[in-house]
Amino acid sequence: MTGETPPAAKQDVATSLRWRLLRARLHRLRTRFIHILLLPELTPDQAFDLRQTVRKEGELTNGYVLMCTLAAGIAILGLLQSSTAVVIGAMLVSPLMSPIAALGIGFASLDGQRIREAARVVAVGAAIGILTGLLLTLLSPIRDATPEILSRTKPTLLDLAVALFSGIAGGYATVTGKGGTAIGVAIATALMPPLTVIGYGIAVLQPMFALGALLLFFTNLAAITFSVALVTRLSRAARPLGKVEWTPRYVAALILAFLVLATPLSMTLMQLSQEGRVRIAARSAILAASGEGCTIAQLDVQSALFGEPSVKALVVTPAYAANAQANAETRLQQTLGEHVGITLQQILAADVQAQTRAMVDAAMERTAAGITADTPPYNAIRTAIGLPTRSLWADRAQRQVYLEPIALPGWSLADYRATEARVSGSTPGWTVRLVPPAQPTLAIWTGGDDANDGNNGKDRPADAVPPDLAVWALQRWGMAKVMLSGQDPQAVALVTRQFTDAGIAAQYQSPVPAPLPPSRAEPESRTPPPLVTATVYPARPSQQP
Template sequence: MSVSARRRPSLLAIRRWWRAHVRRDVDHESVLAQVRDDAGWNGRYAFMILMSAGIAVLGLLLSSPAVVIGAMLISPLMGPIIGLGFGLATFDWPEIRASFAALILGTVLAVGFTALVVALSPLQNVTDEIAARTRPNLFDLVVALFSALAGAYAVIHGRAGTVVGVAIATALMPPLAVVGFGLATQNWTVFGGALLLFVTNLMTIALSAAMIARLHGFGSHLSPQHTLVQTVLVFGSLAALALPLGVSLRQIAWESLFTRQAREVLTAEFGADARLSQVDIVYAADRISIDATVLTPKLNPAAEKHAATVLGQRTDRPVTVTIDQYRVGTGAEAEQAQIANAAGRLGDRTAERLIEQLALVSGAPRESILIDAEQRHAVVRAQPLEGATLAAYRTLEARVATIAPGWRVELVPPLTALPGVPLAEGVPDATGLALLAWAGTRTGVPITLSGPQPAVEAAVNTLTGAGVMATAGTVRNGDTLTATWATAAP
């Protein structure tokens, strides 16, 4: 008996088991009804798209993964994508049309809204979170694949919920927000890269969902009567999705292969005792740039030139190689150095990001920003910004601080006019006093308060307790305390 003949009965047994124990337990009509309810365009879907996109783009601008994850919790993208996949599986043209329309409208709405947020934001630089979503790679594709498999399975077996929706949104909403960023800043490299990632992930999710649906018995017999034209359109949609996905897969596979080859070539230049601490590869249209860090017991001055020559023979583009070599011992010592080097790079990137953000929001030159990496302390004296209030400077400081957890960030505001402090039944407003306390501690300049005597005394005591030099000024009646700087700027 041939091998193929022996395999045939086992495959038939698997199919029979699948139909008897998996497909039989699926309520196909109920699942399809639920999918159709969740896949269309409505007011709730539009509102949640706006909220999710807004949170996502703010997280990207602040380079805060936690904020980006928060956007995923409310994203509604799972419904129309799963609907598109099930529509393709069942040849249900009305479902395909409704789901696709919801996706297109949601995409346009998200891109337009995020572009508006970025256009109105003082933060418009490309952060690490944005840069990470400007081109698809193998891991992005795997995330999209697993998200689709989990989403379709959960819908079929009645376990759809927030966690699965987050998995779908993870692959789509951040790239969509980056598309809006690229549009607002007219950075077409970011725009095109993020759009390619979004489309690649969308196609992967839709086709994977269709595959899972077919495996669970969802087919054309479950859809309304469809015409030959509609069937052709469905096959045309499948081809339209599969063709660009195949092109992306080919490019991703080639880059993954070249990355592995680059690591092997670099390792061979230094021997088995060396450690590759970092390998960054940039695939430009006209050149491939490799930036590596190597921990090695023996330095190799010719490594860059030789590695570039070897790798250049494996591609049709010029290859440039830059290697930072650090002499260390072998074994455990090299591993410890690798960990320390990675921690140092993380600290350097955080400090550099802080400098960029502080220079942007303060209007101060980069060289005037004081950074103490050891104490994790950053200080900058802000330039007067037209229309900016004291509260605006405090908000900007808080936003910058979110990109560097564990750091103490201080933005010293200019000595602009201080806001008054409202009185409620003769008691100073706590929020107003907190703002004055922040200004006083940042500038070190004394503050003079004028108004009803009991309120002035209470406010002076509060500010003094917060470490601010505060004095009483003119006593007068009224429902507001007036605050002024007591001296000129030092």
């Protein structure tokens, strides 16, 4: 009687065969994917030598500390002056690629010791970047929130894509040994500027700037590290999984390290998912509220770390739609089930050519002002100014808001300047320029206090202003040239010098003395009053020779 194979044994053999076939198929797919990516398939000896080289290059040295300090210093100075070229130049000396490559290989190899060592080096570099940004911001006289700084206060989908591609390129450079310097610039660009912005946010007492930049840094770090780990695992540069020590303490440390990087990445992905959902719903709501024939030229969705999202849109439309913003907010709330604020601007353009020109102008303004330059807080400025407003406009590139109130009875130039100083302090990130009602002439008094001038102030007009206030008014009116007249040469010279220092060309016009009646004798000579008259309005074209 011949022995038969038990059914259980047959099933085990079939299961083992399926696993072998699956592993063979996965191996073929992996090999094909490696060939597509032009990755080398390293031998065990080559992989071991590569891991040792990366580990040695990623060690903490005095040169690493120095180069991190120099890179962070150049980066924060470039951010403060909003110079993209300087920021990119700072990355040429940044040494962050080596420890991040070691960190990625550590995750790919599940090597807890290597993860700890590389994480310590990255943490030192991060601390240097934050402290350098903090100290140089405190020492710098310029602390304005430039577009370069604002663009690094929150992660975006483009930032995540840059980090992913930089990580893949970094992994490729690590396993092939080609192009490491140029790819290190891309990696450092995604990491060093956010670190210095964290220091900037602490220095200017803006915690939301610091928290947003911190989230951006961890998001980019996680994306780059996991991309490097993926490439090194595919190329077999990582340690074989069969040599991993699976002790409870070891597994807990690996899980903790993974969560430290995965948590901010998942937060960013959730935020980007929410922004995408709001963007789609907002586009439909704005188009429906603006009427037929309209085109959305710009649509930005902003969501704070701890706050509701907001939408800012620019619509080119052939006809103005009344209450379009309120209608769009209502439609958006019905779609999403929550309130989302919308700032909607409409540009009228009747034909296709005008619509195209309006869209190009909007794009050029967006480029000049920076992609992340937000809309000025017009409502907050109107509320703070507390005056009837004739017009309101903004220069986004300089982050300045110009406000022109109506002429108020009894108000002097000093009152308007004091109001401007009061409002400017209540609009962080924006500078308010109040344009007072224009005057044909300005009476400028250079004698100081009434008790100190030679005539005891008896010749001073009631509407006379000091020279610095006259300079302020002329700058707000945009006057680059004025005519001066006066009887006191020293007063005229003083005003001319102050106007020239402020960039205002002053041309002296000699006054014509009035003829004396024949019956009157020559008047007594006395010191002329320190009064200068500035003619603001130019002569009419019909009066010009």
